[in-house]
Amino acid sequence: MRTIIETAKRLKAGLTTTTPSDQQGWSHHLDAPTARNENPTMDDFAAIFKALRLLYAKHADACVLLADDADRYILGTHEVRQRDGYRTWLGGVEIKKSYVSAHLMPLYIHPDLIETMTPDLRRRMQGKACLNFKRIDPNLFAQLDALIDLGIARFRADGRL
Secondary structure: OOOHHHHHHHHHOOOOOOOHHHOOOHHHHOOOOOOOOOOOOHHHHHHHHHHHHHHHHOOHHHOEEEEEOOOEEEEEEEEEOOOOOOEEEEEEEEEOOOOEEEEEOHHHHOHHHHHHOOHHHHOOEEOOOEEEEOOOOHHHHHHHHHHHHHHHHHHHHHOOO
16 A cells, blocks of 8 residues: 555646555545635535544554544543543544544644644644644645654653553
């Protein structure tokens, strides 16, 4: 299977996005609008959700699945607070009214990870640990994938995973 970065490069070059070897990747969900003047629909958000969900789902074995619905996919850590039993989130993805949110709690707990983000990805931030998307952008999804990997590594080092 091609990596997300390879697929992003192929898209940028105008090459095909899917081959039999990457049918399980997110690139086959690229039917959402890409032009800035198009208004995304809930169907477009579903495609964005599916693509982002795959970025988190590859880490599900190391996490605790907290939600897996048609519009919400959340992974938690193994860390549970003693006082109230709250399980710390790793992150996940949710379809909202006018965008799709990707949450990544390592950004909140380790704010130095924000410094690794490109300006384009930072512009998607809302708050300290949330990034919002209205259309599929393979380049930004590849960056988010790398950021999730960094966050996972950081949470493993902390003993949360």
